[in-house]
Amino acid sequence: MRETESTPLIPELADLRGAARDRAIIAEARVVLAGRLGVRPDEALQHLIWLARDLDVELKEAAAMVTGVRGEAAPEPEQGGIGAHAAVLPQTVTPLVDAFPAPEADVAEDAGRLAAVPDDPAARAVLDVAINAAAHLVPVRGADGKVLDFLYANLNESARDLFGRGAAELAGQRLLRMDPGSALLGLFPAYVEVLETGRPYERGPFEFSTAQEGLTRTARMSVRCVAVPTGVCTVWHYYDDEDRMRRRLERAGRLASLGFGEYDLATDELQWTPQMAANYGLTAGPPLLDELSKVVVDEDRPMVEERFQTLLSRREPVELEHRVVAGDGEQRHLWVFAEPVLDGAGRPVSVNILSQDITRRRGIEKALVETRREILRQQAQVAQEREVAVTLRRAILPDPEDLPDVPGLGFAVRSLAAESAARIGGDWFVSRPLPDQRTLLAIGDVAGHGLPAAAAMARTRNGLLGLAYTGECPGRLVGWLNEMVGELVPERVATGTALVALYDPGTRLMEWTSAGHLPPILVRDGQASPLRVTPEPMLGAVPGYGYSTISTPMLPGDLLFLYTDGLVERRDVDLEERIERLTEVLSGCAGPPDPVVEEVLEQMEYDRTADDTTLFAMRIDSF
Numbered sequence: 001m002r003e004t005e006s007t008p009l010i011p012e013l014a015d016l017r018g019a020a021r022d023r024a025i026i027a028e029a030r031v032v033l034a035g036r037l038g039v040r041p042d043e044a045l046q047h048l049i050w051l052a053r054d055l056d057v058e059l060k061e062a063a064a065m066v067t068g069v070r071g072e073a074a075p076e077p078e079q080g081g082i083g084a085h086a087a088v089l090p091q092t093v094t095p096l097v098d099a100f101p102a103p104e105a106d107v108a109e110d111a112g113r114l115a116a117v118p119d120d121p122a123a124r125a126v127l128d129v130a131i132n133a134a135a136h137l138v139p140v141r142g143a144d145g146k147v148l149d150f151l152y153a154n155l156n157e158s159a160r161d162l163f164g165r166g167a168a169e170l171a172g173q174r175l176l177r178m179d180p181g182s183a184l185l186g187l188f189p190a191y192v193e194v195l196e197t198g199r200p201y202e203r204g205p206f207e208f209s210t211a212q213e214g215l216t217r218t219a220r221m222s223v224r225c226v227a228v229p230t231g232v233c234t235v236w237h238y239y240d241d242e243d244r245m246r247r248r249l250e251r252a253g254r255l256a257s258l259g260f261g262e263y264d265l266a267t268d269e270l271q272w273t274p275q276m277a278a279n280y281g282l283t284a285g286p287p288l289l290d291e292l293s294k295v296v297v298d299e300d301r302p303m304v305e306e307r308f309q310t311l312l313s314r315r316e317p318v319e320l321e322h323r324v325v326a327g328d329g330e331q332r333h334l335w336v337f338a339e340p341v342l343d344g345a346g347r348p349v350s351v352n353i354l355s356q357d358i359t360r361r362r363g364i365e366k367a368l369v370e371t372r373r374e375i376l377r378q379q380a381q382v383a384q385e386r387e388v389a390v391t392l393r394r395a396i397l398p399d400p401e402d403l404p405d406v407p408g409l410g411f412a413v414r415s416l417a418a419e420s421a422a423r424i425g426g427d428w429f430v431s432r433p434l435p436d437q438r439t440l441l442a443i444g445d446v447a448g449h450g451l452p453a454a455a456a457m458a459r460t461r462n463g464l465l466g467l468a469y470t471g472e473c474p475g476r477l478v479g480w481l482n483e484m485v486g487e488l489v490p491e492r493v494a495t496g497t498a499l500v501a502l503y504d505p506g507t508r509l510m511e512w513t514s515a516g517h518l519p520p521i522l523v524r525d526g527q528a529s530p531l532r533v534t535p536e537p538m539l540g541a542v543p544g545y546g547y548s549t550i551s552t553p554m555l556p557g558d559l560l561f562l563y564t565d566g567l568v569e570r571r572d573v574d575l576e577e578r579i580e581r582l583t584e585v586l587s588g589c590a591g592p593p594d595p596v597v598e599e600v601l602e603q604m605e606y607d608r609t610a611d612d613t614t615l616f617a618m619r620i621d622s623f
Helices: 011-037 041-055 059-067 104-116 121-129 187-197 240-256 274-279 289-293 298-314 359-396 450-468 474-486 575-587 593-603
Strands: 133-141 147-155 201-212 215-228 231-238 258-264 269-272 318-325 331-342 348-357 409-416 426-433 439-446 496-504 509-515 521-524 527-530 550-553 559-563 613-620
Touching (some): 011 041, 011 201, 041 059, 104 133, 104 147, 121 147, 121 231, 147 187, 187 231, 240 258, 240 274, 258 274, 298 331, 426 450, 426 613, 439 450, 439 559, 559 575
Antiparallel strands (some): 201 215, 509 550, 559 613
């Protein structure tokens, strides 16, 4: 398999990890050199810098050579250069004690030192009674009597260092090799002082860091060191797990607004977490239960008292919800769960209390209730408006069965209100004989929906009926209708479309005009085609506009089809395509107007919920 270079997800994180690893290797190298040269760690650092300079390598590369830990790949030294004799780093990470083992003489001397250590009851007692990790350390002295290091003589069962090593790994090893941080952070000199003065040493909690195998470990710890006849005993405790758990619990409580408290029945005292105080809006120390009850609103106090009496008498958990008044005067909703803590005789000695601030949740629920109430009110209003609009439509528009009987003409009308209450529009139609023997044919659609559109439809249709008795041509009638529509509602523009026609049965001539309405379709000899006309403005859009009048001769058997946009408009299809589709359907229709209208309704697949739909078919009979 071909190896591929992996790219870190977060380059900055990889950089930080690399820098930490470099620091760990350098820290280890300082301690190794200090032990080899018998100098202090700060002096060992200077020797490490000189070594890096002599080998012409980076400081971290020199440190890796000293510790035997391989870091990033080091560049090959130039041929003949100062670093040409540098050893090649091993390919795998090697523990410090294995990479640079002590000389056999040192190992033998360390074993001899431990074997020569007499029994130390004081050290044994410290290890036995220590609850936390503890170790017995014996000094390693140089020829001049100076303490160079300590040996782990013995450790208790709880002993673990930051790398998880216990007695099996540490016993018999040197302190500075296994724990370089002891020298870097001042613990080793403190142990030496305890050994020489006999004064106990105590420190912490503090941040402690150490390094091993190119890795660092950091934790908060406390340490205590005491002198014993054969050396010193150290006792230490890491707070890392406890602190992490405490921080997690505090964070979880803050995120969920959860607070915890414990009420001592004997002392009448309440101990609580910071979030518990925040829930009740109190900033002072934990109050007495009587003081806590004072922030509960008066209406909820009897219920709170009754629940706690139930808890103490029945000795079983209770839960409740009550309101409190915070220091800022704001009212909060708290959910509370409480359970008794019983002694061996089954008597309650304390109460554990868990509270959660659910004010935001109750606010959301209240808003949802109000929203639902408003929606229901609007639905009722819309339903009422729809009922009025439908009633108005029925009162204004004649039933298809009530169309006037005009000799030589056949009519079919379908006027369908939108099924959606909010989409009822202003479709209208007219079919009426006039005194001069002509027949008025018209269809229109007022812009908008609902009751306002229905009211505007009634005024527009009735206005046209009145104007038609003047005997004027359709262009003039629509011009007057345009002015009237523009003045219906002065504070807003009212618009609509209309197609108005006058048919003279004597001459079979149809005069008509269109105010922004869809083109009528003429079916003649089985062929359907829209009547083309230059578009003219909608009603109410352009005041004072003069509409033209178009003359179209009609033949016996012709069928004129009028319709509103509810039949052909669809959001997913172009309007022209839908008109072409309607034309195709009409080309295949023949016979009286009623079957034609039904066929169109069946094949056009229109949306009954989107808008009103009106179809008007007129056929010229032969006689």
